[in-house]
Amino acid sequence: EAQVTQNPRYLITVTGKKLTVTCSQNMNHEYMSWYRQDPGLGLRQIYYSMNVEVTDKGDVPEGYKVSRKEKRNFPLILESPSPNQTSLYFCASSLSQPAYNEQFFGPGTRLTVL
Amino acid sequence: AQSVTQLDSQVPVFEEAPVELRCNYSSSVSVYLFWYVQYPNQGLQLLLKYLSGSTLVKGINGFEAEFNKSQTSFHLRKPSVHISDTAEYFCAVTLGYNDMRFGAGTRLTVKP
Numbered sequence: 001e002a003q004v005t006q007n008p009r010y011l012i013t014v015t016g017k018k019l020t021v022t023c024s025q026n027m028n029h030e031y032m033s034w035y036r037q038d039p040g041l042g043l044r045q046i047y048y049s050m051n052v053e054v055t056d057k058g059d060v061p062e063g064y065k066v067s068r069k070e071k072r073n074f075p076l077i078l079e080s081p082s083p084n085q086t087s088l089y090f091c092a093s094s095l096s097q098p099a100y101n102e103q104f105f106g107p108g109t110r111l112t113v114l
Numbered sequence: 115a116q117s118v119t120q121l122d123s124q125v126p127v128f129e130e131a132p133v134e135l136r137c138n139y140s141s142s143v144s145v146y147l148f149w150y151v152q153y154p155n156q157g158l159q160l161l162l163k164y165l166s167g168s169t170l171v172k173g174i175n176g177f178e179a180e181f182n183k184s185q186t187s188f189h190l191r192k193p194s195v196h197i198s199d200t201a202e203y204f205c206a207v208t209l210g211y212n213d214m215r216f217g218a219g220t221r222l223t224v225k226p
Contacts, residue, residue, distance in 0.1 A: 004157070035216075040123070040218050041218060042118075042120075042204060042216040042217050042218040042219050043158075043204065043216040044216075045214070048212060050212075056212075090157055090158070092157075092158075097211055097212050098208065098212065098214050099146055099208040099210070099211055099212070099214070100146050100163070100165050100208065102160045102163070103158075103160070103214075105150075105157030105158040105159070106157050107155075107156060107157050108155075108156075108157055
């Protein structure tokens with residue numbers, strides 16, 4: 001089954017404790033992206049990757065890191081999480097750049113930073 | 115600057131009634147337009163998209179949307195909704211190669 005998987009689905013942590021949210025897709029997509037979803041703000045892009053070893057900032061990159069060492073994986077790293085990073089996070093992938101390609105979304109990771 | 119405006123944050127409607135979810139965008143360049151749906155506790159799924167051609171676009175689950183360039187709108191419609199259509203709906207606009215903007219979302223609640 002074609003899908004985007006994220007782990008963990010739920011995470012409660014404390015300020016400053018480094019964490020990683022994994023994302024994997026099995027569709028051989030070139031493009032991957034991370035979004036955060038906050039009430040009243042919709043989805044905002046954090047980082048994206050056009051292909052292996054190619055990543056770039058989205059609209060809200062501060063406090064986040066990513067890497068793309070393999071085509072299928074695109075982990076999101078919070079080196080020192082803060083309460084304002086409490087949010088619902090989605091990973092997405094598409095065949096190529098999303099201007100006209102459908103994006104496939106993972107189920108989401110709900111993160112709470114205390 | 116707000117690129118995508120979804121005019122209603124919540125839309126309650128009774129089952130089998132028609133519904134319209136409104137989306138306006140601001141752009142001076144050609145755009146591609148999308149509607150995504152998010153069912154409870156799930157990721158987003160594509161409902162439909164407009165890239166070019168006919169301005170009336172049909173999507174899954176009986177939804178359709180009409181691109182109106184002069185009014186910069188892309189409203190989503192369904193003639194008769196079901197309980198299972200209860201979800202959050204997001205309008206999205208691509209303004210460039212990798213510049214996709216999502217609206218704030220409209221929560222559709224279908225009541226029996």
